[in-house]
Amino acid sequence: MPDDPAPDPAVRALHRRLFRSGHGQVSEDEAAALAALIRRRRPRRVLEVGVASGLSTLVLHTALEATPAPPSTAPPRLLALDLDDRFYADESRPTGWMLLDAHDGAVPPGVRLRTGVTTVDLTDLPEASGAPFDLAFVDADHKHPWPALDALMVWPRLADGGLLLCHDLSLYRKPRSARGVGPKLLCDQIPAELRVHPAEAGDNLFGLVKAMTDGAFAARLADALLLPWTVRRLPEGPLAARITARLAEDYPGTPVADAFTEGLRRTRAMREGTA
Numbered sequence: 001m002p003d004d005p006a007p008d009p010a011v012r013a014l015h016r017r018l019f020r021s022g023h024g025q026v027s028e029d030e031a032a033a034l035a036a037l038i039r040r041r042r043p044r045r046v047l048e049v050g051v052a053s054g055l056s057t058l059v060l061h062t063a064l065e066a067t068p069a070p071p072s073t074a075p076p077r078l079l080a081l082d083l084d085d086r087f088y089a090d091e092s093r094p095t096g097w098m099l100l101d102a103h104d105g106a107v108p109p110g111v112r113l114r115t116g117v118t119t120v121d122l123t124d125l126p127e128a129s130g131a132p133f134d135l136a137f138v139d140a141d142h143k144h145p146w147p148a149l150d151a152l153m154v155w156p157r158l159a160d161g162g163l164l165l166c167h168d169l170s171l172y173r174k175p176r177s178a179r180g181v182g183p184k185l186l187c188d189q190i191p192a193e194l195r196v197h198p199a200e201a202g203d204n205l206f207g208l209v210k211a212m213t214d215g216a217f218a219a220r221l222a223d224a225l226l227l228p229w230t231v232r233r234l235p236e237g238p239l240a241a242r243i244t245a246r247l248a249e250d251y252p253g254t255p256v257a258d259a260f261t262e263g264l265r266r267t268r269a270m271r272e273g274t275a
């Protein structure tokens with residue numbers, strides 16, 4: 001499905017000023033595509049998963065602020081999550097420091113920055129309650145099965161017709177990123193007619209429009225969870241129990257919670273040499 005962004009000089013200029021190679025940030029074209037999607041879709045509730053320096057958070061916020069609100073709607077809100085409270089490429093800086101630097105050291109109104117959390121915690125976050133998200137941008141752990149798990153955790157909290165955008169689809173092609181197959185395995189489960197590939201963004205950004213039921217989505221992603229996992233540390237113990245409980249609660253009557261347990265069992269057995 002084409003979803004062509006128009007040029008966005010302000011976001012491009014911001015990106016050129018702040019982009020640093022090795023900081024895991026979206027590219028300039030991807031930033032422009034994010035801004036164009038916001039301008040076109042005018043989302044009111046946006047979720048970002050994976051903040052790091054905060055460049056993509058700043059792009060999302062800048063685009064939201066620059067987009068006129070539809071009549072009689074609340075101001076836009078952006079919830080940005082990251083597992084780490086320090087920026088992974090420079091631990092002397094907090095996660096989201098570029099967003100903070102651009103706003104006199106404070107998180108700007110309309111943005112909530114939550115660290116130490118993953119999408120598994122979404123149901124427990126007050127900022128994630130209420131109206132569903134219109135747009136979610138996932139750019140966190142790219143090792144399988146995290147992108148699929150992030151998608152599964154976000155999907156029930158996405159509005160019908162909302163857009164789930166994922167970064168780093170083409171990471172698997174890079175010689176040094178053998179484990180980064182998660183976005184590709186997620187994308188491959190989604191029917192082509194439901195995918196969005198923002199034209200200017202190259203082949204690294206893809207989106208899924210929420211136009212199928214939660215149950216149908218879960219049934220597709222259950223297949224991905226059965227494929228070999230590439231995470232370094234398996235989500236075991238209490239985290240595995242929480243993920244299983246979430247999947248069972250969000251997707252009753254689907255195979256996805258069992259597929260998570262089976263994927264974990266298979267991956268553990270392969271690593272132990274018993275599979």
Ligand SMILES: C[S@@+](CC[C@H](N)C(=O)[O-])C[C@H]1O[C@@H](n2cnc3c(N)ncnc32)[C@H](O)[C@@H]1O
Binds near residue numbers: 053140
């Ligand atoms: C590629 S960086 C994000 C880059 C950012 N979106 C940008 O373009 O500027 C990935 C971030 O995801 C965070 N992360 C890793 N695993 C995560 C998880 N399971 N949930 C949430 N965040 C996670 C890392 O701490 C890191 O800051």
